[in-house]
Amino acid sequence: MRTRDLPVFPLVPNPVRPDVNPDVAPVRHEFEAVGSPDGPRIALVTLGCDKNTVDSERIMASLVGHGARVSSDIQGAEILIVNTCGFIQDAKEQSVETILDACDLKARGHLNAVVAVGCLVQRYKTELEHEIPEVDLFMGLTELQGLVPELRRRGFLPATQSIPTMEQPLRILSTETPHTSYLKISEGCDHTCAFCAIPLMRGLHRSEPVENLVREAAGLGVQGVKEINVISQDTTWYGRDRKRLDPSAPLLPDLLRALLIGTDVPWFRLFYMYPSGITSELIELIANEDRILPYLDMPIQHGADRMLRLMRRPERQVTIRRRVEQLRQTIPELTLRTTVILGFPGETDDDFAEMLDFLAEIRFERVGAFAYSMEEGTRAAEMEGHVPIELVNERMGELMDVQREISFEKNAELVGQRSMVLVDEVLEEDGDFDALARTIGQALDVDGVTNLCNAADVQSGNMIEVEIVDCLDYDLIGKVI
Incomplete structure (x- = not known):
């Protein structure tokens, strides 16, 4: 369905990541239609990360509140909104492909309008407007509050609001596991990591007020959410922007306490926690509050000090080691x-070997590894010594072999223990297992799962106790007690 190839943003030679395969479908969420059956039919396609998911769910709520019928199904839609991703080269190209596909549908009379929003638009709006004039409206992240007024002005939405403002939900859940959701507590990032283009797209760090986040989280709880994943670019940085102006401004521990008081959500899981920002107060809070899960997503990005300096990361081996020791001593059950x-x-062979040794020493329960992607406008894009993709893939395989063994050994330690799990999916009959679930130590999509047997009566969203009876490299096998 592509109409043409367009270099709509500055492209640079990329010796690490191969060109995106045009046959690979963009990552997107499928969800049922919501809103007035008689309203204008709007399809919303979400590309990219969990932060984009939150943005799309807010867009959905606003559109439905103004009379629209919103779904992820392009078939029969009058308007298509693409929430783009611009994080890495592949994501940019998939976003452009999706926009071009939408323009092709419009040209053939299947759509009345195409709207593009999000990260890619925030960074390359001028180039996109010039290269793809068929798009009716481009809006970056900082302009999203004006989306509904602009659609109304152009006649794409009713002039009157169908749901009173006070009755509108802040978000409408769009994932296949509505018992799990995300709470984006801030926008942007103050860090200057050499590889990252996020500040170029999302700007400097801006914390959402505590009262707004508590209201949003409480609303998610009312919709049946059992697990909230707390996310941002650096979650530990929450409140520091406001603290510069007001010494009494709340920080992350204060926000978490407010969420515990103001909601009934049983599980809060913390993501994107810079090691340098994890304080003793925060560690003690996690240790003492059952609803804040003993699970931390703590990106280190490398294990060799020389590479950490080149990456402009604030940590070094000694500080990471010290933080991990403090965490595990205070929270023994921590994942x-x-x-x-x-x-x-x-990155040299010695740097990679040093990282492998460091990972073998620390023995993280979970490790995700990614190939470096050159991003235009970042410091790393100007550096020399780019590593061939063949060597990157070889190192990737070696690293995952090391981590696979660690993961299996960690899982084996859990066999015989009892654990609370959250059921994500009930499986078809006649299979080896009845359902898929996750323990406190397993996050949605990025970690393994717990395969359940003796669980014929469970439903998605149930929280039940199981005994871990066996394990695989990354997954567990549990029996309902």
């Missing part, structure tokens, strides 16, 4: 997840 980047410019 630690981290992410690392392979093939950053200048």
Whole structure:
């Protein structure tokens, strides 16, 4: 369905990531239609990360509140809104492909209008407007509050509001597991990591007020959410922007206490926690509050000090080691997840070996590894010593072999223990297992799962106790007690 190839943003030679395969479908969420059956039919396609998911759910709530019928199904839609991603090269190209596909549908009379919003538009709006004039409206992240008024002005939405403002939900859940959702507590990032283009798209760090977040989280609880994943670019940085102006401004521990008081949601899971920002107060809070799960997503990005300096990361081996020791001493049942980047410019065999040794020493329960992606406008894009993709893939395989063994050993330690799990999916009959669930130590989509047997009567969203009876490299097998 592509109409043409367009270099709609500055492209640079990329020796690490191969060109995106045009046959690969963009990552997107499928959800049932919501809103007035008689309203204008709007399809919303969400590309990219969990933060984009939150943005789309807010857009959905606003559109439905103004009389629209919103779904992820393009078939029969009058308007298509694409929430774009611009994080890495593949994501940019998939976003452009999706926009071009939408324009092709419009040209053939299947759509009345195409709207593009989100990260890619925030960074490349001028180029996109010039290269794809068929798009009716481009809006970046900082302009999203004006989306509904602009659609109304153009006649795409009714002139009157169908749901009173006070009765509108802040978000309408759009994932296949509505018992799990995300709470984006801030926008943007103050860090200057050499590889990252996020500040170029989302700007500097801006914390959402505590009262707004408590209201949003409480609303998610009313919709049946059992697990809230607390997210941002650096979750530990919450409140520091406001603290500069007001010494009494709340920080992350204060926000978490407010969420515990103001909601009934049983599980809060913390993501994107910079090691340097994890304080003793926060560690004690996690240790003492059952509803804040003993699980931390703590990206370190590399394990060699030389590479951490080149990446402009604030941590070093000694500080990471010290933080992990403090966490595990205070929270013995803690699950630690981290992410690392392979093939950053200048990474040598010695650097990679040092990282492997460090990961083997720390023994994170979960490790995600990603190939470096050159991003235009970042410091790393100007560096020399880019690593060939073949070598990156070789290192990736070696790293995952090391982590697979660690993961299996960690899982084996859980066999025979009892654990509370959250059921994500009931499986078809006649299979080996009845359902898929997750323990406190397993986050949705990024970690393994717990396969349940003796669970014929469970439903998605149930929280039940199981005994871990066996394990695989990354997954567990549990029996309902």
